[in-house]
Amino acid sequence: MKRVCIISQHFPPEKSGNASRIYDTAVHLAELGIDVTVLAPHPTFPTGSFPRTWKRSETQEVDGVRVVRLWTWQPGSGDPGFASRMAYYLLFPLHAALWLLSAGSRFDVVVTSAPPLFTGLPGYVLKRTSKVKWILDIRDLWIDASISLGFLREGSIFEKMSRRFEQMCLARADLVGVTTEELGRRISSRYKVTAPMDIMPNGVNTDFFRPANNGKKRQIVYAGNVGHAQDLEKVALAVKSMNGTYNLKFLIAGDGDTREHLERMVKAESLTDTVIFTGTLPREEIPQLLSESLVGMAPLKQLKTLEYAAPTKAYEYMACGIPFVGCGNGEIAHLAKESGAGVIAENTPEAIAATLSALLDDPGRMEEMGRRGREYVAEHYDRRAVALKLKQHIERMTWTSA
Template identity: 25%
Template sequence: MKDLLIITNYFPPETGAASNRIFHLSEGLQKHNFNVSVLTPLPNYPKGRVFKDYRGRFKQTSVENDITIHRLWIYASNSKNKLLRLIAMLSYSFSLIWFFMWNKIPETVVIQSPPLLVAFTSVLFLRSKKRKLILNVSDLWPLAGLELGALKKNFSYRILEKIERFNYKHADLILGQSDEILTHVKSLYSKKEIFLYRNYPDFKAQAPNQEIQTSEKLKIVYAGLLGIAQGILKLCEHLDYSKIQLHIYGAGAEQLAIQYLIKNKPELDIIYHGEVSRQELHSVLTQYDITIIPLLNRIYGSVPSKIFEYARLGMPMLYFGGGEGETVINKYELGWVANAGDYAELNTVISNLDRSKLSLKNRIKIQNIAFTNFDFNIQLKQLIEVI
């Protein structure tokens, strides 16, 4: 078996797209004759506090599904204070350096990016002619931070750009979740070896088997991180509720503000269900008419993994994020799109939505499209050929 190490900031029992993506990758490689180990912080995301069962520990090593998982100390924080978030990233970087000093590192290493500093630490200390470094780029930082308004073009931004370029330069292979990411990498290093690695899910999905009993009001559901990038609070404030009811599942930085809004504006037809497991979520999602996938701003390089997950469930989608994600929705006829940030157009699209496309027949069609075009195992086998 070929030894392979995956370095990531997110891993189960943490929830979310990043955690699921790396979990499926590690499990898939393990099943294809790789001896996989994972380096990750003690679980803390998205609450910004180490989970109860892991507190008071500097390190924990366990074997789960034949994968060795090393969970390292981190100063956990999801504060909006940039200094505290920097300290959190640096703390994990120091834990990684400590681990590199005292442990034998395999010749093949997959490094998740962002966070840039964690990827930089790994690339800096592990680059070697005898080792193959594979950089898995899921978002283009610092560019995404600039588009979100979290960063400004100043000295700090230029430093982050230099770190980004260092990471690309010294990686032997770069995986990108979108064509836009790979185009960006090629614009900087034209000869760099690249591979399109979409965030395809890997789970058994039941076939849609009954018509949804659509009420007078359209039941729209959002499920996922309640973070700044998703802009769920702003979405709640700008939707026209005369014809819809919005259901929300998830947790994150905007959770309290959303709950406060619901409490103080009961005229807004919003129901917050809290956070549920992924398995439970798959069961409840199919009860709704349509899912919504919003981004606060169009983010270059971003293709939300929800697109592929919901397609596998046979769920019609309303995409409100622009960019390559919009292209995927239109190309495969998975639902409807509205221009990112244009809430007037979003409400118009919802108001004029063709309800016949919410039928059982169309849900089965969407699921079959996913089975044919978004197959995790086919993509994994292609990846193994270049590893």
């Protein structure tokens, strides 16, 4: 039996898209006969929403997967400052590297999932000190996104050090996994990548996310991280302009760094009866929430550094049989066109309102888009199939080194 260690900054009970992806991947690999251990911090994200703990480590069994929780700094606020944020990002991979140095010989393959970038540290350390194979799983352009969103200054010593570290990781990995072809192209154009690269999309658990036929409500929904990359303010203003005609609610299911700012804006615009913040919901409630909504929203900001992104929430909307309205260019626009399940609006309240209105005025089109989306993700993006592909990579690389 192959032994695999997956290292991730996020894991349930956290509700982020990456937490659910790591959980599904680990469970599916275990079901496929892989001995899986997940290294993750004690639950922290969204920051400030979990009680702090000072336990050095804690081990538990989760649906056939061994989960080892390691201590890291846990920021106490919802939008932490730079120092607190970096302590959270850096102390966990350092702790994971130390843990692996004492336990790494028990594994055949280590999988490190980024972002954040520094999760690659334990994989790099283990690769330098042992014969363990390393899969570097890259989900986004973390450095570029940090610069475009104002967290990192271009040309700063922090950017230079981060890019140097990313190049070191790419030079040592045995396999690089990327979510989309565009992400792979951008990485290859900036860095020297010697390892094979393959597409490992975010995907969706189509057994869990499926249509629930309990009727529709007059609501649209956003389910995911309430963060700096999302143009949620403009969606709220779009709904405000439509409500003389459509009487819609806009549900925001999730939490994150910008929630407090968004709540202040909603109050200032007298939208508290229209825009509903549900907070972070139990995962088992999300499919029902999506299914009873008319449209799912995936409003990425129009930044070149986000053009590689295909948000997990869009797959979840499609799996639950509802159309989605997205904003932004690149992969999300490609997904909308390829699947036939989404439409893209410009990043203005007026354009979003016009796109939503056109959909709501055509129920037959919405139903057809929902059907197409469900069929598309079941065929191309089911997480069981993605895990099977990963298992084949694991077996291939460990067989060649045997």
